[in-house]
Amino acid sequence: MTETFEFKLIATDGQARRGEISMPRGSIRTPAFMPVGTGGTVKAMYMDQVRGTGADIILGNTYHLMLRPGAERMARLGGLHRFAGWNRPILTDSGGFQVMSLSGLRKLTEQGVTFQSHIDGSRHEMSPERSIEIQGLLGSDIQMQLDECVRLPATPTEIERAMEMSLRWAERCRVAFGEQPGKAMFGIVQGGDIPTLRERSAHGLKALDLKGYAVGGLAVGEPQEVMLDMLDVTCPILPSEKPRYLMGVGTPDDLLKSVGRGIDMFDCVMPTRAGRHGLAFTRHGKINLKNARHAEDHRPLDEESSCPAARDYSRAYLHHLVRSNEILGMMLVTWNNLSYYQDLMSGIRASIEAQRFADFSAETQEMWARGDI
Numbered sequence: 043m044t045e046t047f048e049f050k051l052i053a054t055d056g057q058a059r060r061g062e063i064s065m066p067r068g069s070i071r072t073p074a075f076m077p078v079g080t081g082g083t084v085k086a087m088y089m090d091q092v093r094g095t096g097a098d099i100i101l102g103n104t105y106h107l108m109l110r111p112g113a114e115r116m117a118r119l120g121g122l123h124r125f126a127g128w129n130r131p132i133l134t135d136s137g138g139f140q141v142m143s144l145s146g147l148r149k150l151t152e153q154g155v156t157f158q159s160h161i162d163g164s165r166h167e168m169s170p171e172r173s174i175e176i177q178g179l180l181g182s183d184i185q186m187q188l189d190e191c192v193r194l195p196a197t198p199t200e201i202e203r204a205m206e207m208s209l210r211w212a213e214r215c216r217v218a219f220g221e222q223p224g225k226a227m228f229g230i231v232q233g234g235d236i237p238t239l240r241e242r243s244a245h246g247l248k249a250l251d252l253k254g255y256a257v258g259g260l261a262v263g264e265p266q267e268v269m270l271d272m273l274d275v276t277c278p279i280l281p282s283e284k285p286r287y288l289m290g291v292g293t294p295d296d297l298l299k300s301v302g303r304g305i306d307m308f309d310c311v312m313p314t315r316a317g318r319h320g321l322a323f324t325r326h327g328k329i330n331l332k333n334a335r336h337a338e339d340h341r342p343l344d345e346e347s348s349c350p351a352a353r354d355y356s357r358a359y360l361h362h363l364v365r366s367n368e369i370l371g372m373m374l375v376t377w378n379n380l381s382y383y384q385d386l387m388s389g390i391r392a393s394i395e396a397q398r399f400a401d402f403s404a405e406t407q408e409m410w411a412r413g414d415i
């Protein structure tokens with residue numbers, strides 16, 4: 043048990059990094075995939091099942107939880123860890139991204155953002171200071187700065203304005219966060235798809251000497267190669283001794299290519315959302331279980347998997363559950379998908395330690411391409 047936040051680099055292989063973050067509530071093996079638990083639940087999963095897939099940390103969401111059940115109420119209930127039954131680290135987003143994508147009647151100023159709840163229409167104000175306060179009330183271990191993420195495509199003027207304001211908000215969040223030894227506040231690099239603005243943002247945040255750095259403003263509709271180009275610009279500027287978190291990413295292919303460009307942490311709704319729609323991620327690639335070709339396929343998704351959902355149920359049964367919109371269908375395919383994502387991260391970590399990440403990456407992509415045997 044450490045009372046501090048420490049990131050240790052264990053091995054590197056090219057730009058890929060194998061590390062470990064030590065925190066009071068537990069350690070995080072990197073590169074890490076962080077399941078999204080927006081409203082205090084990883085949808086269709088029990089928390090001990092989430093841990094069983096190999097997750098070291100989950101995500102919670104300031105926007106959703108401040109609206110329901112409320113930040114002060116969450117604090118009175120003992121915080122998000124006790125509320126949701128997850129005693130390991132939790133990372134919370136600052137809420138700005140969700141305000142811009144979910145709420146109504148938004149007004150964004152230097153002071154912060156005011157918005158209308160998508161649940162009951164009530165008015166709320168979120169300043170950088172209030173976002174950090176809410177994340178503290180939730181009991182978050184890794185807190186994100188309040189930022190403005192611009193949807194692409196956007197004009198250079200718009201992207202620069204949002205990037206500069208996000209930089210000013212990072213400083214306000216750093217002051218509001220203060221010194222909390224066992225916790226961390228990460229800055230978020232913005233700058234859209236413009237290299238010079240990405241460099242300005244990364245250098246500006248680096249000067250604040252934060253405990254970790256997220257790369258934001260991506261996975262917002264841009265082509266994969268634009269995302270990867272922005273990583274090539276941004277990662278070399280960020281301090282190598284601090285963790286790097288690519289927000290909202292991504293598919294298994296995105297994960298491989300982003301690890302190869304120096305990213306340590308990922309979150310994405312893909313495995314859980316796809317699971318609820320009957321889309322299974324496996325070592326052989328994606329399988330749409332709604333497709334009639336699975337109706338009499340007695341094979342499991344992956345007989346070599348350690349996950350019961352992948353090993354102990356026929357594709358015919360999963361096809362039936364998904365077609366019938368049975369709750370168990372969502373549960374089993376979500377379980378399979380999160381297990382696959384964690385198995386992929388585990389393979390990535392081992393390959394970096396063995397100095398064979400490039401081979402592992404090529405072999406994995408080859409398996410996907412060969413498709414569903």
Ligand SMILES: Cc1ccc(CCc2c3nc[nH]c3cc3c(=O)[nH]c(N)nc23)cc1
Binds near residue numbers: 078
């Ligand atoms: C619970 C939870 C859900 C989702 C997220 C990440 C949400 C997310 C993005 N998702 C895709 N692209 C994204 C970009 C940004 C961004 O630039 N800034 C912030 N604060 N969040 C982002 C964090 C926590």
